[in-house]
Each structure stands twice: as C-alpha cells, then as structure tokens.
Amino acid sequence: EENERKLAKLRERFAYAYPYPGLxxxxxxxxxxxxxxxxxxxxxxxxxxxxxxKEVVPYIPAFRREQEKVSGAVRGNAFHRTMELLDFSYLFMESGLFAGCPGTYEEYRQGLDTDRLQERLKEFLQRETASLRLTEEYAQAVSLPKIRHFLEQELAYRMWRAFEQGxxxxxxxxxxxxxxxxxxxxxxxxxxxxxxxxxxxxxxxxxxxxxxxxxxxxxxxxxxxxxxxxxxxxxxxxxxxxxxxxxxxxxxxxxxxxxxxx
CATH class of the missing domain: 3.90.320.10 (Lambda Exonuclease; Chain A)
Structure with a gap:
C-alpha cells in the first residue's frame, strides 16, 4: 500500500504540465x-x-620571422587585447615621432615615419609582455605590419585625437x-x-x-x-x-x- 502511494505521487509529478508554455x-x-x-x-x-x-590561418609575426599557425579565436583575442592596450602617447610622443597630436590628418601622414612606428610597436609589445598585461602567446599572434597599417589610416588619427581629449x-x-x-x-x-x-x-x-x-x-x-x-x-x-x-x-x-x- 505504501509503495502504491509513492507510485501515485510519482505519476502525479511526471504528469505535471507547466502552466505557462509560452515562457x-x-x-x-x-x-x-x-x-x-x-x-x-x-x-x-x-x-x-x-x-x-574557428578556422586556422597561417601568419608570420614580424619580430619572429618564422611561420606558425594560430586559431582564429586566439588571433582575434590577441588583436583585441593589443588594441585595448595601445598607448598613443608611448607610440607617438614618447618616441619623438610627434610632439603632440597634429591638427589635421594630412599633417599626421606627412610627419609619420612608418619604419620608426613599426619599431616602436615592437618595443610596445615587448613592454606589455614584460609587464604581464599581454601574454607571450598574444604578442606572437598579432601582426605588427597590420597594426602599423591601421595606425597609418585616418581612423587611427581620429582615435588619437579623441584619446588626447579623454x-x-x-x-x-x-x-x-x-x-x-x-x-x-x-x-x-x-x-x-x-x-x-x-x-x-x-x-x-x-x-x-x-x-x-x-x-x-x-x-x-x-x-x-x-x-x-x-x-x-x-x-x-x-x-x-x-x-x-x-x-x-x-x-x-x-x-x-x-x-x-x-
């Protein structure tokens, strides 16, 4: 009899219908x-x-010069983290490339030394890796030429100008x-x-x-x-x-x- 009561309770529970199926x-x-x-x-x-x-794509880090492969997820995270940390003051003013943000994009392009910028980017990645803000894996996964090319464009200049204004x-x-x-x-x-x-x-x-x-x-x-x-x-x-x-x-x-x- 006790087992029958337990069985009846179980059947009742399993027969329960949720009253709000739309949710x-x-x-x-x-x-x-x-x-x-x-x-x-x-x-x-x-x-x-x-x-x-998460496709795997070949790449060649500029400061390693050896071919490796990195997953799409790691590559994406590495670029995002690097761009989050990107220090315009360190890259441009502390390096001596510019005394301050130029007044126009044309002045910015005329004053930009791309070779010096790429070298400074390399130093930046080394600095961030040494400080543990950037992992070694991420530092190797980003392409310095691609970051440098981004910085040559007007969009990057506009970002720097906004950065200077907070x-x-x-x-x-x-x-x-x-x-x-x-x-x-x-x-x-x-x-x-x-x-x-x-x-x-x-x-x-x-x-x-x-x-x-x-x-x-x-x-x-x-x-x-x-x-x-x-x-x-x-x-x-x-x-x-x-x-x-x-x-x-x-x-x-x-x-x-x-x-x-x-």
Whole structure:
C-alpha cells in the first residue's frame, strides 16, 4: 500500500504540465555574441560554420620571422587585447615621432615615419609582455605590419585625437534590456531579456559617437563582414545611445584581414 502511494505521487509529478508554455523559450539573459551566432545561422549558413569551426590561418609575426599557425579565436583575442592596450602617447610622443597630436590628418601622414612606428610597436609589445598585461602567446599572434597599417589610416588619427581629449573608450561592457518579442515573436508581451556585451571601442567626436568594432575574420569583402555582424552592431548602437545619451553618427567595422574599414 505504501509503495502504491509513492507510485501515485510519482505519476502525479511526471504528469505535471507547466502552466505557462509560452515562457519555456524565454531566457532572462543572453550575450550579443550568442545573438550574432543565431543571426548568422539564419541568414548566412556559410558564415555560421566558418565562425563555429574557428578556422586556422597561417601568419608570420614580424619580430619572429618564422611561420606558425594560430586559431582564429586566439588571433582575434590577441588583436583585441593589443588594441585595448595601445598607448598613443608611448607610440607617438614618447618616441619623438610627434610632439603632440597634429591638427589635421594630412599633417599626421606627412610627419609619420612608418619604419620608426613599426619599431616602436615592437618595443610596445615587448613592454606589455614584460609587464604581464599581454601574454607571450598574444604578442606572437598579432601582426605588427597590420597594426602599423591601421595606425597609418585616418581612423587611427581620429582615435588619437579623441584619446588626447579623454573621449576614447575601449572594451566598454554593457547590459541592455530589450523586449523578449524582439528575439522571438512567440514570447508574451511585457517580458524582458537582458543582453550583455563588450564594445571594442567608441569615441566622441563633435558631441556624437563613432562606434568601431575590430574584426580578424578571413573574408572576401567588407560587405560580407557587414552581413555577418550587422545584428551585433545594431545592439551595440542601441546600448551606446542609452548609455551615453548621445547619437551614434558612424558605425565602422575595421577588417585587419583586408586592412580597410567601412
């Protein structure tokens, strides 16, 4: 009889039906990266699998001059960490390349000695590795010529100018609350989902925000890059507008693989 009562209770528990089936798909917190992967799976199957497999790409570090291979994830993290630490004062003013940030990009380009800049970048990586702010693995995974090429472009000049004014922000974390129905129309009205992420870099220029995201994907074109990451940038823009109470005037993807931006 006791066993029959226990069996009846078990049957009752297993027969229980969740009274709010519409909420079963609701997750209270997610990340921009997860939403990006989901969007890629929906509209760009090839891009999704490329991201998922974390392709291995050959590279030659300028100061090692030996061919190695590094995973896409390590390469991406190495570039992001290096760009987060990038010290404009150390590279330009303390090196003697410039006395201060030039007034125009044309003056910047005319005064830039690319050979000296690359040598200074090498010293910068060595300094950051010695201080343990950058791992040896990351220091070897970044390409000095690609970082130098980035610094030759007008975008880098604009970043330096914002840096000098205290208006350059790097690796900015955020949490954004959005309506759950934006992620799935089957979810009920009024439910919220928290999205968390980290914005690579943004800077304020004439009272407006310039949003920048670095990418190391092996890809054919900037248009393909935008197709892959437009959802991610959309959430970044929305979060920044709320966080800073300023409009976003430019959204930029910089491709270290293509060495250009849009």
């Amino acid at each position: 079963q798909k609701l997750y209270t917190k997610t990340t921009v990266s997860e939403l990006k992967i989901a969007a890629m799976a929906e509209k760009d199957e090839a891009a999704f699998h490329t991201f998922e497999e 208006l350059l922000y790097r690796e900015q974390p955020f949490v954004l609350g959005i309506d759950a129905k934006r992620l799935d129309q089957d979810l009920p009205e009024g439910e919220k989902v928290l999205i968390q992420g980290i914005i690579d870099v943004f800077f304020i220029e004439n009272g407006e925000i310039v949003l920048l995201d670095y990418k190391t994907d092996v890809i054919d074109s900037l248009q393909a890059l935008w197709n892959r990451y437009s959802v991610q940038i959309q959430y970044y823009e929305e979060a920044l507008t709320k966080l800073m109470q300023l409009p976003v005037k430019e959204r930029i993807l910089y491709s270290f693989y293509l060495e250009k931006y849009e």
